[in-house]
Amino acid sequence: MSNARVFAMKFSKVYPLYVQKAERKNRTREEVDQVICWLTGYSPAGLQEQIDKDSDFAVFFAEAPALHPNRALIKGVVCGVRVEDVDDPLMQKIRYLDKLVDELAKGKALEKILR
Known part of the structure; x- marks a missing residue:
């Protein structure tokens, strides 16, 4: 799938x-929200607003209040791609989010996920 198609995907x-x-994997929606809010700086209400607005990934990350400064500590492979090696800044943010959700689903403690 091309980057343009991924960027145009609706976050909702x-x-x-x-x-x-x-x-x-017995994790909760609240934990998913917490991980997303940690990465993007959205409040829970701001996250819900983005979902309600039907924002695509490009808008979702462009309007993110403050990307977490520790996001560069997110390392590993998602879909066969090493997240720290992704060249496109927007695609890297999407991969960071994918990696955090993967870690949550694999049972990693929230304290370790939220570096």
Whole structure:
């Protein structure tokens, strides 16, 4: 899938998939929200607003209040791609989010996920 297609994907369509993935592993929607808010700086209300607005990933990250300064500490592989090696800044942010949700679903403690 091209970067442009990924950037145009609606966050509101992907968000339930993040929640489903976490819930299958006995994690909660609140924990998914906490991870997303940690990365992006959104408040829970701001996150819900983005979902309600049907923002795509490009808008979702462009309007993020404050990306967490420790996001560069997120390392590892998502979908066969090492997140720290992704060249496109927006795609890297998306991969960071994917990696955090993966770690949550794998049972990693929130304290370790939120570096």
